[in-house]
Amino acid sequence: MLQLLYALAVFHAAKKLHSACPLLFGMAALIPLCGFLAAVPLLVRSLRVFRLFEICPFKVRGGIAVREEECRKMELKTGPAGITVFLLGEAVLIALLTQEVIRFRILVEQREGVKAFVLGDYGRAVELLGPTALDAEDPEYASFYGAALLLAPGDSHNPKRAVSVLQPLIDQTAMAAYGMAMAHLRGLEVPYDPARAVELLEKALEKQLFPAAQVDLGAAYLHGLGVPADPEKGFELIRQAAETGNGFGILMLGRCHAGGWGVPADPVKAVECYRQAAEAGSQDALYELGNCFYYGFGVPQDRKEGLRLLNLAAGKNVDMALNQLGIIYLDGDGVEPDWARAERYFRQASRRSNPLALTNLGNLLLSRPEQAEEGFRCLEKAAAQNEPQAVCSLGVCYAEGIGTAKDAAKALECFRRAEAAGVEWAAEEIRKLEAAAP
Incomplete structure (x- = not known):
């Protein structure tokens, strides 16, 4: 395809310069080696003019005159054929630069998408990864995209598409195995199967030291999901993940301290963990902190601050925060009862x-x-x-x-x-x- 475009560019340039045989130049350009050898020497020369006239971010006084002068010199020296290849060199350079700019932009968006996923902003991850992840040569980006589709809130939540993306990549990437484990734990487009989920989490950890998989495997041992219950082992897995600075790991460590899972209950330590997790970017930690303040768990009760934090988390589409606000307005717990508002919160959380x-x-x-x-x-x-x-x-x-x-x-x-x-x-x-x- 590129060779055909190359030939058309030569044909067009030769025709524009009134060459006697533009078709001949176009056909010659179809020979890759000849076209390459003809373009490279003049490509270097054209770079100087091209930089003066096209690339410079501000207008260079006399740029057009310089370009025209170079073209006249080239035509006098080499004839129509030379100027044709000269213009072709510019066209090739433009194409190469444009391709690299696009490639760089895609790479930046993909990396930003992965960063958004790690921070728990799954909707943003879908937005950034969606346009290009499936076309990327690296299956990691497709895996992050599939997992984001599974975990994202609102309209970005698409379990059917997520499973179709992740299923073929299970044996290739840790993230794909992790994503399918989440699908089995939630019964999304696949049967609810904790044992299969544990198997996939272990597969993910075999491929990569993956804190999120480590945390979910720890949770499985805490509650006996798919494996015999072993709270101490579950707590240790979660503690190791938290030590890496992973926000999800720190959040789950706080939940262990709050619920006495594998460790004596300690509400104050739980709140401390939730604060650290929130600082590490965990949006779910805002929900936990909101609950602590609203009900006075590990901190003095402050319903105003609790409601503020719950609304902040709900604004980020944290489904547990939306559900909790629904309960508060349904029961009229510290607020005026509002069943219509409660229903809206429940519906929004149910989308995930x-x-x-x-x-x-x-x-x-x-x-x-x-x-x-x-x-x-x-x-x-x-x-x-x-x-x-x-x-x-x-x-x-x-x-x-x-x-x-x-x-x-x-x-x-x-x-x-x-x-x-x-x-x-x-x-x-x-x-x-x-x-x-x-």
């Missing part, structure tokens, strides 16, 4: 398939007969991610025929599944169903 937000939205919609079916679908999505409260609410839907047809067998199955996950009120629902059975 957040299981807690889907559960809260589903339960809210079940209270309105005209939206009960939509509420049931929200609970189904949350239950597919093994959210215990959603599973139990789904059981109520089947037991009472809310948003779906009555089905005692499915209701009993849901309640037993919820009871096994630790939902206390599921046991009473099981007793009622068994007592009513013929």
Whole structure:
């Protein structure tokens, strides 16, 4: 293609200079070696004129005159053929420079996209990586793009496309393995499968010391997801990731101190970790700090500051912050109750398939007969991610025929599944169903 453009440029230049045989020059230029040998000597000479007239960021007085003088000298010395190759040299130089500028710009955008991903700004990562990541020779950029699509909020969240990008790259990059692990942990376009997720996280760590994968593997050991529970091992993996300065690792270390996971509970240390994580760029840390201030956990209670931090995190599309604000306005906890506002927050958080937000939205919609079916679908999505409260609410839907047809067998199955996950009120629902059975 480039050779054809090269030949057309020669043909056009020769024709413009009234050469007797522009077609001959154009055909000759189709021979790569001849074209190259003809252009290179004059390319160096044309660079001087080109710099004076085209590249300089400010206008050079007399630049046009210099260019015309050079062209006249060249034509007198070499004839139409020489000036043709001279102009061709300029055209080649322009093409080369333009190509390099575009390539450099793409590289900058790709690196900025990776940086945005590392800082947790997944929407920005999608925006920067999207136009070029799939065409890049390096599969790493495509992997970051796929993972960003999976984790991004709002309209940038596209699990179907994410899986199609990541699946073929699992054996090539640590990020692709990590992204698919997240898909399996959330049941997004692939079955919910914690064991497969752990396998992929370990694969990612085999390829690269990858703090995010280390943290999620640690979380799996903390809670026994896909592996036997081992809180001490989980905490150690998270601590190692936090020591690298990774914001996600520091955030999870704070959650360990807050919940007493693998270490004695210490709310003050938790807040300290959340502050450090926020300074390291973790947007989720803003949500955790907001909660701490709003409810007085590890710091003196300050609802104004807590609400400010939660709104700041929500403005960055942190789904947990959006969900928490929904709960606050639904319950009227420290604010005037506002169910419409709560619903907006739940819906916004649900766009990233957040299981807690889907559960809260589903339960809210079940209270309105005209939206009960939509509420049931929200609970189904949350239950597919093994959210215990959603599973139990789904059981109520089947037991009472809310948003779906009555089905005692499915209701009993849901309640037993919820009871096994630790939902206390599921046991009473099981007793009622068994007592009513013929």
